[in-house]
Amino acid sequence: MLSRVASHLYWMSRYQERAENMARILDVGQSLALLSAQDDGAAIEPLIITDTLVAFDEAGGPRTTEGVARFLAWDAAHPSSIANCLESSRENARAVRGAITSEMWETINDTWLQLQQRRRVEGQPVDAGFFDWVKERSHQFRGVTSGTILRGQPWAFIRLGTIIERADNTARILSVKQGAVDTAVRPTPPADDIADYYSLAAVLRSVSAFEAYQDTYRDVIDARRVAELLILDPKLPRSLRFCYDEIEALLDQLPKQAGRPARRLAATIQAGLAHGDVAEALSLGLYEFLERFLKENVLLGEAVQSAYLELT
Structure with a gap:
């Protein structure tokens, strides 16, 4: 297999998993922040887990639960935000459409289209419903991949x-x-x-x-x-x-x-x-x-x- 094709396939799936993992971290982080309302450190724990505290502070966002979630989910300048991971996964998939099944491409592309719709309709959601959606789309991609390739x-x-x-x-x-x-x-x-x-x-x-x-x-x-x-x-x-x-x-x-x-x-x-x-x-x-x-x-x-x- 050509290195170029292998690289696109590898990073396509890695970015999908990274988006899901980020959603998991943020979902749990919000739950813990509610339990530790008096602890300012609870809000930034997702940044510590993802080793992005310095990048967050440089971006100038507020050290609040919502500020952290918006940075890790939607920030255009943060390469591992959920939005950027889903975009990167789609771009890698598009580069090697001949090496994946049509069902895989349709799933990845539909995830991206739904993300844009959520951005237009809901702004930049950072609630449990959005994180569950990210996890479900990742599960669907893995299921389609497992069942078709x-x-x-x-x-x-x-x-x-x-x-x-x-x-x-x-x-x-x-x-x-x-x-x-x-x-x-x-x-x-x-x-x-x-x-x-x-x-x-x-x-x-x-x-x-x-x-x-x-x-x-x-x-x-x-x-x-x-x-x-x-x-x-x-x-x-x-x-x-x-x-x-x-x-x-x-x-x-x-x-x-x-x-x-x-x-x-x-x-x-x-x-x-x-x-x-x-x-x-x-x-x-x-x-x-x-x-x-x-x-x-x-x-x-x-x-x-x-x-x-x-x-x-």
């Missing part, structure tokens, strides 16, 4: 973009939580700590894992178990372990020689997740563990870019 190299690059972006999002959300409450010092919050309970529940909901936690542990929400589920569970679709199990399998479907550095790095990260346990992460410091993972995940993205997506 051949399982060849195009599928592998599309899925690879989705999963690398998803791993980054899960680690960022959990990392910010652990930065506030270091579980290496305080591994199990008191059962009567209501604020922390709702915060942990919000973390689970932000990655669609609340029901999975209940099914797995059938007990009060506990910071150590939340970390164990989101990092190490091989059955949870948004856990780091699940993502890297799939990344390793996807890379194995691509040309071997060019991708040796990427496959080696992915195998190293996957082995650490497959054979590690939460006690090891806690002994290092969970925040430090997650920050290290984020750096390694970025390195993997760069290795994939270098091996397959750069024009030669």
